[in-house]
Amino acid sequence: MQICSRRTRWQLLSTLILCIMALTHGISLGWFSPTLPTLISDNSPIGEPIDISEVKWIGAAFGIGSLCCNMVLCVPVSYFGIKKCMYFVPLPNIINWILIYFASKSVYFYVCRVLLGFSGGTLVVCFPVFIAEVSDNSIRGTLGSFFVMTLCGGITVGFVLVYCLSYHVLPCVVIVLPIIYLCLLIPLPEPPQDLLKRGHEEKAERSFCFYKNLSKDPGKEGEIKAEFAKLRNTVLASGLTEKFTRADFFNKVSGKAFGLIAVLLLSNQMSGSFAIFNYASTIFEQLGSRMEPDLCGIFLGVVQISGLISAVFLVDRVGRRLLLIPSLAAMGLAELGVGLLKSFASQDFLDRNGWIGLTLMGIVAYTASVGIVALTFVIIVELLPVKIRASGISISMCGLSCSVFIALMTYPVLINDYGLHAAMYVSASFCLLGLVVLGMFLPETRGMSITQ
Numbered sequence: 001m002q003i004c005s006r007r008t009r010w011q012l013l014s015t016l017i018l019c020i021m022a023l024t025h026g027i028s029l030g031w032f033s034p035t036l037p038t039l040i041s042d043n044s045p046i047g048e049p050i051d052i053s054e055v056k057w058i059g060a061a062f063g064i065g066s067l068c069c070n071m072v073l074c075v076p077v078s079y080f081g082i083k084k085c086m087y088f089v090p091l092p093n094i095i096n097w098i099l100i101y102f103a104s105k106s107v108y109f110y111v112c113r114v115l116l117g118f119s120g121g122t123l124v125v126c127f128p129v130f131i132a133e134v135s136d137n138s139i140r141g142t143l144g145s146f147f148v149m150t151l152c153g154g155i156t157v158g159f160v161l162v163y164c165l166s167y168h169v170l171p172c173v174v175i176v177l178p179i180i181y182l183c184l185l186i187p188l189p190e191p192p193q194d195l196l197k198r199g200h201e202e203k204a205e206r207s208f209c210f211y212k213n214l215s216k217d218p219g220k221e222g223e224i225k226a227e228f229a230k231l232r233n234t235v236l237a238s239g240l241t242e243k244f245t246r247a248d249f250f251n252k253v254s255g256k257a258f259g260l261i262a263v264l265l266l267s268n269q270m271s272g273s274f275a276i277f278n279y280a281s282t283i284f285e286q287l288g289s290r291m292e293p294d295l296c297g298i299f300l301g302v303v304q305i306s307g308l309i310s311a312v313f314l315v316d317r318v319g320r321r322l323l324l325i326p327s328l329a330a331m332g333l334a335e336l337g338v339g340l341l342k343s344f345a346s347q348d349f350l351d352r353n354g355w356i357g358l359t360l361m362g363i364v365a366y367t368a369s370v371g372i373v374a375l376t377f378v379i380i381v382e383l384l385p386v387k388i389r390a391s392g393i394s395i396s397m398c399g400l401s402c403s404v405f406i407a408l409m410t411y412p413v414l415i416n417d418y419g420l421h422a423a424m425y426v427s428a429s430f431c432l433l434g435l436v437v438l439g440m441f442l443p444e445t446r447g448m449s450i451t452q
Contacts, residue, residue, distance in 0.1 A: 006213055007136065007212055008135075008136055008139055008213070009213050010134075010210060010211050010213055011134055011135050011136065011139065011143065011211055012139075012143070014130075014131075014134060014188050014211070015131055015135075015143045015146060015147060017181060017184045017185060017188065018086075018130065018131065018147060018181075019146065019147055019150040020177055020178075020180055020181040020184070021089055021090060021123065021127075021177070021178060021181040022123065022127065022147055022150045022151040022154065023150045023151070023153065023154040023177065024090070024093060024154065024174060024177040024178050024181070025093065025119060025120055025123055025151060025154060026150065026151045026152060026153060026154015026155045026156075026157065026158060027154045027155075027158040027161065027174055027177075028093060028096060028097075028116055028119075028154075028158065028174070029062075029116070029120075029154070029155050029158065030154060030155035030156060030157065030158020030159050030301075031158040031161065031162060031170065031174075032113075032158075033159070034158075034159050034162040034163070035162055036050075036055065038167070039109075040052055040055070045167040045168065046103045046105065046108070047104055047105075048104065048105050048106075050106045050109065051106065054106050057110070058106070058109045058110055059113070059408075061109075061110050061113035061114050061117065062113040062114070062116050062117045062120070063117065063401050063404060063405045064114060064117060065113065065114035065115065065116065065117020065118050065120075065121065066117035066118070066120050066121040066397070066401045067117070067121070067398055067401040067402070068117070068118075068121075069117060069118045069120075069121030069122055070121045070394050070395075070397040070398045070401060071394070071398055073085070073121065073122060073125050073394045074390055074391040074394040074395075077125070077126070077390040077391075077394070078391070081190055081194045081195075081197075081198065082126050082129055082130050082190065082191060082194050082390070083185075083188070083189075083190040083191070083194070084190075085122060085126050086122075086126045086130065086185060087182070087185065088118075088122055089119050089122050089123050089126070089178075089181075090119070090178030090179070090181055090182050091119075092115035092116065092118045093115070093116065093119045093178045094175055094178050094179070095115055096112045096115045096119070097171040097174055097175040098171070098175070099111060099115075100112055100171050101168060101171040101172070121397060121401075124377065124397055124400075125390070125393045125394055125397055127147055128144060128147065128377040128378070128380070128381045128393070129191075129381060129389060129390060129393060131143050131144055131147055132144065132378075132381045132382070133191035133193045133194065134191050134192075134211040136212075138316060139316060140316070140378070140382075141315035141316045141320065141375075141446065142312055142313075142315055142316045144315075144377060144381070145308065145311045145312045145315050145375070145378060147377070148308060148311075148373065148374050148378075149305065149308035149309060149311070149374070152301075152304055152308055152369070152373065153301075153305050153308070155277075155301060156298065156301030156302065156304070159298050159301060160298065161173075161174075189203070189206065189207035189210050189211070190203070190207060191211075192204040192205070192207040192208040192211070192228075192231065193231070193386075195207055196231075196232060201232070204228075204232070205225075205228050208227075208228050208231065209228075212227075214227075249388060249392075253385055254384075254385055254388065254392075256441070257383040257384050257385065257392070258392070258395075258396075260383060260437070260438065260441060260442055261379075261380055261383060261384075261396050261399070262399060263433065263434060263437045263438060264376055264379060264380070264434070264438065265376070265396065265399050265403050266430060266433065266434070267328065267372055267430055267431065267433060267434030267438070268372050268373070268376050268400070268403065269400070269406070269407040270403065270406070270407055270410075270426070270427065270430040271331060271332070271335075271368065271372060271427050271428075271430045271431045271434070272335065272364070272368075272411070272423070272424075272427035273331075273368040273369075273372055273373050274404060274407060275407045275408060275410075275411040276300065276361070276364065276365065277300055277301070277304075277365075279411055279412065279415060280296040280299075280300050280361075282420075283296075283361065283415075283420060284296045284357070284358070284361070286342065286350075286415075286420045287341070287342070287350055287354065287356075287357025287358070287361070287420075288347070288349075288350030288351040288352075288353070288354040288357060290354055299362075300361070300362075300365045303362050303365040303366050303369070304365050304366070304368075304369040304373070305369075306366060306369070307365065307366040307367065307368070307369025307370040307373070307374070308369045308370070308373070308374050310366075310369075310370045311369065311370045311371070311374035311375065312374075314370070315374065315375065315378065315446075316446060319444050319446040320375055320378065320379055320382075320442070320444060320445055320446055321438075321439075321442055321443075321444045323370065323374075323375060324371045324372065324375050324438065324442070325435060325438065325439050326371075327367045327368070327371025327372065328371055328372060328431050328434050328435045328438070329431070330363065330367040331364055331367040331368050331371070331372070331431050332428045332431030332432055332435065333428075334360050334363040334364045335360075335364055335424045335425075335427045335428040335431065336424065336425070336428040337360050338360045338361065338364070338420070338421075338424045339420075339421040339422075339424030339425045339428065340421075341356060341357060342419065342420045342421040342424070372434070379442070379445070380392075380393060381393065383443075383445070384396075410426075411423055414426060
């Protein structure tokens with residue numbers, strides 16, 4: 001219950017404000033998949049149906065927007081700070097929903113997906129850094145995992161809203177959320193480390209007191225100043241106030257961090273943690289499940305949220321390594337089980353025992369969520385040296401965008417050309433890669449200061 005203590009009150013509330021936007025972004029992503037069959041049908045709500053040949057390019061437009069944003073975001077973050085860049089996040093999302101409402105041809109959706117890429121690219125860089133810099137060491141992982149939980153949960157909410165609201169009503173409802181986020185963000189101070197970096201020491205101290213909920217009681221003034229002085233001295237010693245150079249990226253510490261992040265991102269995407277949701281209907285059908293195709297994504301979404309909720313409660317109790325490593329092992333074994341089931345079981349057996357494949361895929365979704373999905377952003381923020389953290393996260397998110405693109409392009413080829421078992425064996429292999437490399441070299445960062 002430390003997350004609900006008086007000291008962490010504003011840390012929790014500021015994270016919840018960010019989670020409003022994370023939820024909105026998730027809904028924006030989740031909305032597209034179940035709406036697509038309607039958009040390409042003769043009864044398309046935009047009048048002119050979308051051509052089936054355009055679907056994959058509309059989907060890829062999100063990755064293009066996200067990658068372009070991540071490539072340049074480190075510049076405005078360095079000059080203007082984290083919070084000012086966070087004001088940009090809701091604007092493309094709002095325009096996205098306006099365009100969806102007035103859409104009359106497919107070109108609107110190309111623009112919408114690129115805008116979502118801009119919004120999402122800024123969100124995944126700025127939000128984890130902001131949360132990490134305002135949080136106490138003891139709850140940093142919990143708040144970071146809570147952010148990921150609302151982001152992924154929003155995708156499932158987007159699936160559900162499509163069946164509850166009509167095409168033109170849904171944008172009118174969802175567009176309210178980014179406006180609420182923007183209004184609530186304005187009163188929040190910038191993170192103290194960000195202010196110290198730009199030489200605003202008095203503002204940094206006020207921000208520090210705000211997020212730690214430290215009173216202005218004269219009796220505690222010395223204690224407050226001592227705690228802030230410790231943070232200030234750590235920031236100054238880390239070189240955060242100096243301009244970074246090429247040497248800050250090409251040294252032993254940074255090299256090890258980027259190497260571990262590369263393995264983490266490969267394990268995140270090539271293990272199938274995201275791709276299985278996109279091809280859930282095909283996978284379940286091949287495993288003999290009688291579940292309706294539209295319910296497959298919702299089932300996996302509910303299981304995913306369960307895993308993320310578990311991560312929120314466990315990440316600051318058992319640590320990053322003890323949560324990540326066993327979950328990678330369990331995920332790999334479950335995927336291996338699916339591959340073996342598809343390789344050696346007859347279709348008749350699968351049709352009569354569809355619950356086996358359903359259970360194994362549920363284990364994959366749960367263990368992926370409790371480990372690699374929930375912890376990736378938390379671990380990236382904690383691994384990177386403080387001086388190059390914002391720029392390093394931008395680079396890492398470029399890597400994430402590329403790995404998402406590769407995974408989404410590779411999975412359908414593996415499933416359609418080589419069979420589901422081949423896709424599962426490849427995914428299990430990347431789980432093994434992460435298990436070995438991260439198991440040997442990933443340090444435990446639970447309880448450590450964000451400046452360490």
